Amino acid sequence: MDARILLVAPFQDLYEVAEKVVMEQFADAHACVKVIQGNLQECMEAVKQEIESGTEVIISRGGTATLIEQNVDIPVLPIEVGVLDILRAMMTNGKYPDKVGIAGFENVIYGCEEMESLLGIHFYEIYLHEEAEAETKIKEALAHGVELIVGDAISVKLAAKLGVPAIMIHSGREAVYKVIREAQIIGNIRRQEKEKSVLVRTMIDQSAEAIIATDTDNRITLFNSMAEKLFCISHFEALGKSLFEVIPALRLCETDTIHDVIEDIQQFGDKTIAVKKAILQLADETIGRIYTLQNVSQIQKLEQNVRKKLHKKGLVAKMQMEDIIGTSSICIAMKKKAVKYALTQSTILVTGDSGTGKEVLVQSIHNLSTRANGPFVAVNCAALPEHLLESELFGYEEGSFTGAKRGGRQGLFELAHGGTLFLDEIGEMPISLQSRLLRVLQEKEIMHIGGDSVIPVDVRIIAATNQNLAKMIEEKVFRADLYYRLNILRIHVPTLQDRREDIPLLAKELVKKLGRVNLNVQRLDSGALEYLKQCSWQGNIRQLANIIERVMLLSDGPVITKQDIVEARDEANTDIEQGIEEERDFSTDNLGRMEKDTLLRVLSEEKFNYSRAAIRLGIHRTTLWRKLNKK
Known part of the structure; x- marks a missing residue:
């Protein structure tokens, strides 16, 4: 939208010319250019009303333009009178004397001296600064031999009163067109600057930080709404005063250097404030300073909100202690220990065979802890190659390695801040x-990888393993100091072999949870439950869940019998036996040497780049490393 322009015509013929120019040349902007007629004080009320309605630039002529400019705070452009306008006025008289007086305000007679050489006439310039002096100055001109007055409406009116011939200068269409174009340019620039100013002002006032700006004498020039709230001081009280008079504690942030950016923590009464100060420079000149301040408690609340959003995105522990099924003494003892450990902040090491439910226990501990409302972040250290695991855990800066995400990335430690x-x-x-x-x-x-600053994290670590870490320490593949750091609190998750009396309860719960697999299946009979209790479960709960799911898929009736389970186990055992036999064949000494030779050959061809070699071999980089270092 174009800027709104008001053209005030002091007399009728200018009004008619302006209306015609607007209709012919500015039809597309007609709604933004308004023409009214009025002279001097009689137009001021209308001008004020138009300004209140949004007028951004005013155009007028002569004394009316000067008067309006003195009474408003928006741009006022005069309609300049050119040589052509003066010539046009003089030609209406037919002939003219040797000495002609050009009378009017400066914006009317500016440049008329160029006419002397052009027409061979001596012009006497009569400058008017205010209406009250017009009569006196015209009399002075007559005393100097002026026989004709050419000028604006006021000059012509007074000349007639004194009995002197006078001709009014009328502004032509070209002058009106030119000034409207200039007004549009100025108005649009002002509008753009206003929009930028509103944008900056809104950003400053909506900022979560208190923002204070000062000049070179440390006088406050900006004091946003957050600064008002933080220090309980109105910006009316603060503006123009010395910063150190209003907030004495900020003097502690001052240094002897000129080009400095300072970040500090200061105490303001009972509030702890994070302060950042920077120099404001225009070209090479220092024009002031800007301070951004934020209550540390607000930063902590913001951080908590971020954590809550991350929590909602899936970084959450879903399992509770009630989800651990079992009434055996060993299971109850494990749960009691877990409840006690949950109330501490110490690191926990969870041990147990694969499939025993270690993660269910870990999630339960998190949900019982004081960190339950914080994020729960899990990572499998065996699932990722070394370089990827490192970047996942610690995060990285932009450009720290090939393929690094623009802007860098937070690590899992940061995502788990305030949680587990x-x-x-x-x-x-x-x-x-x-x-x-x-x-x-x-x-x-x-x-961060590629970073140069430390990031504090508040994270509780819970680690789990199915390996003998003590033996790994002896083999020099696990650090003893890390082991002792992790092994502050320890929980062992028993195998199904150690808690056989819990198997019937687990089986019933699994049938209930897997009901969607086969809606016809309702329960297991007593024979099936007793048989499950007697079986060997090398894969623990995971293996039991697989067998129950298989039985439910194959079952035709509402009750699962012992025979159903026997058949399902026989089928599963056949698969396992075939896998074991294949493993035996492959793990002979000769094949072991052949495998290692192949791995080394591919690694050599890839110039010992483990990642590229692993891709060619179709295995994880970690697996490649493990196979080559296996004794």
Whole structure:
């Protein structure tokens, strides 16, 4: 939308010319250019009303333009009188004397001296600064031999009163067109600047930070609404005063250097405030300083909100202690220990065979802890290659390695801030990363890959493994110092073999949970439950769940019998036996040497780049490393 322009015509013929120019040349902007007629004081009321309605630039002529300019705070453009306008006026008289007086306000007679050489006439310029002096100045001109007055409406009116011939200068269409175009340019620039100013002002006032700006004498020039709330001081009280008079504690942030950016923590009464100060410069000149301040408690609340949103995105523990099914003494003892451990902040090491439900226990501990409202982040250390695991855990800066995401990325330690980080299969973590993990446990801070600053983190670590870490320490593949850091509190999850009396309860619960698999199946009979109790479950709860799901898929009736389970187990055992036989064939000494030779050959061809070699071999980088280092 174009800027709104008001053209005030002091007399009728200018009004008619302006209306015609607007209709012919500015038809598309007609609604934005308004023409009214009025002279001097009689038009001021209308001008004020138009300004209140949104007029951004005013156009007028002569004394009316000067008067309006003195009474408004928006741009006022005069309709300049050119040589052509003066010539046009003089030609209406037919002939003219040797000495002609050009009378009017400066914006009317500017440049008329160029006419002398053009027409061979001597012009006497009569400058009017205000209407009251017009008569006196015209009399002075007559005393100097002026025989004809050419000028604006006021000059012509007074000349007639004194009995002197006078001709009014009328503004031509070209002058009106030119000034409207200039007004449009000025108005649009002002509108753009206003929009930018409103945008900046809104951003400043909506900022979560208190923002204070000062000039070179430390006088406050800006004091936003958040600063008002933070210091309980109105900006009316603060503006123009010395910063250190209004907020004395900010003097502590001053240094002797000129080009400085300072970040500091200051105490303001009972509030702890994070302060950042920067120099304001225009070209090479210092024009002031800007301070951004934020209540540390607000930062913490904001951080909590971010964590809650991350929590809603899936970084959440879903399992509760009630989800751990079992009434055996060993299971009850494990749960009691877990409840006690949950109330502490210490690191926990969970041990147990694969499939025993270690993650269910870990999630239950998190949900019982004081960190239950914080995020729960789980990572399997065996599932990711070394370099990827490192970037996932610690995050990275932009450009820190090929393929790094623009803007960098937060690590899992940061995502877990205020909550729990579950490191599953901790025994599979490469030893080079173990030292970094140890430092996090000791210092409670991390550093991004490619970064140069530390980031404090408040994370509880719970690690799990199905390996014998003590033996791994002897084999030099697990750090002893990390082991002792992790093994502060320890819980062992028993196998199904150790808690056979819980198997019937687990089986019934699994049938209930897997009901969607086969809606016809309702229960297991007593024979089936007793048979399940007597079976050997090398894969623990995971294997039991697989068998129950298989039985339910194959079952035709509402009750699962012992025979159903026998058939399902026989089928499953056949699969296992075939897998074991294949493993035996492949793991002979000769094939073992052949495998290692192949791995080394591919690694050599890829110039010992483990990632490219692993891709060619179709295995994880970690698996490749493990196979080559297996004794």
